[in-house]
Amino acid sequence: MLMNFLRRLIPFRPPRRELHTLASVDAYSKWATTYPPNAHNALMQVEERAMLSLTLPMDGKIVLDLACGTGRYGLLAWDRGAKTVIGLDNSPDMLHANSLSLKSLSGVTAIPLAANSVDVILCGLGLGHEKRLDAALAEIGRVLRPNGGYALVSDFHPFMFLSGARRTFQAQDGKTYAVEHYPHLYADYHRAAWAANLLIEQVVEPHLDVETSSAENIPAKATEAPVVIVYRLIKP
Numbered sequence: 001m002l003m004n005f006l007r008r009l010i011p012f013r014p015p016r017r018e019l020h021t022l023a024s025v026d027a028y029s030k031w032a033t034t035y036p037p038n039a040h041n042a043l044m045q046v047e048e049r050a051m052l053s054l055t056l057p058m059d060g061k062i063v064l065d066l067a068c069g070t071g072r073y074g075l076l077a078w079d080r081g082a083k084t085v086i087g088l089d090n091s092p093d094m095l096h097a098n099s100l101s102l103k104s105l106s107g108v109t110a111i112p113l114a115a116n117s118v119d120v121i122l123c124g125l126g127l128g129h130e131k132r133l134d135a136a137l138a139e140i141g142r143v144l145r146p147n148g149g150y151a152l153v154s155d156f157h158p159f160m161f162l163s164g165a166r167r168t169f170q171a172q173d174g175k176t177y178a179v180e181h182y183p184h185l186y187a188d189y190h191r192a193a194w195a196a197n198l199l200i201e202q203v204v205e206p207h208l209d210v211e212t213s214s215a216e217n218i219p220a221k222a223t224e225a226p227v228v229i230v231y232r233l234i235k236p
C-alpha cells in the first residue's frame, strides 16, 4: 500500500521481475519528449528545494548545468542572473528537447571545458546514472574555479535504491522501464571529492515533503527515509 502511494508521486517503484532496466542513454531517448524542464514529481520538488537551499549567488557567474537533461537547472541559473549558462548531457534526445542556447553532447567523465573555467556547477540527479563517480568528481574538480567556485550535486538517495526502489518512467509505448542507476554512498562521495581536491561543505538529505504527503494522504511512514541527497562542494 505504501509503495502504491509512492508510485503515484515519485518515479520509483520496487523491482518486479518483468521490469526491464534500460541503459541511461536509451532510457532518456524514450523519455525526452515527455520530460519537462521543471520539478515534475514530488521527489524532484523536494530535491529542487534542497538544491536551492544550498545555492550561493549566481549573478554574473559562468554556470555549468551538468547532466542538464532538458535544462531545469540551467533555466533556474538564468533566472538567478547567471552571465553564461552551459548545458552538457550525454543524451542527444534530452539535449534536443533543451532550450539552452549553449549546450553540447558530453559525458560527466570527460567535460569539454578548460580547467578552472566555471564558477558554478549544478548537477541534478545525474551522477547516479554514472558508475565512475571518481572520474565524474575529478572532472568537476578540474573545471571548477578555485577560491569561490562551488558545485551542487543531487542524487537519488542510496537508502532508496538499496531498499529496492528503482528510478522508473512510463514510455510512449505504455511500458514502464527502470533506468540504469548506481548507488553511491556518502563515503563514496567523500573519497571521490577528496581525491578531486574538493571539499564537501554541506549535505542535506531531505524527506518527502510532509505537507504534500498529508495533502495526498500518504502514510507518515513514507516520509521517514530521505529520498535524495544533495551536496555542496567547494574547490579551495
Ligand SMILES: C[S@@+](CC[C@H](N)C(=O)[O-])C[C@H]1O[C@@H](n2cnc3c(N)ncnc32)[C@H](O)[C@@H]1O
Pocket: 024, 025, 028, 037, 038, 066, 067, 068, 069, 070, 071, 072, 073, 088, 089, 090, 091, 094, 106, 107, 108, 109, 123, 124, 125, 126, 129, 130
Ligand atoms: C534525472 S535526469 C536529470 C536532468 C536534469 N539535470 C534535471 O534535474 O532535470 C538525468 C540526466 O542525466 C543524464 N546523464 C546520465 N548519465 C550521464 C553521463 N554519464 N554523462 C552525462 N549526462 C548523463 C541523462 O541523459 C539525463 O538527462
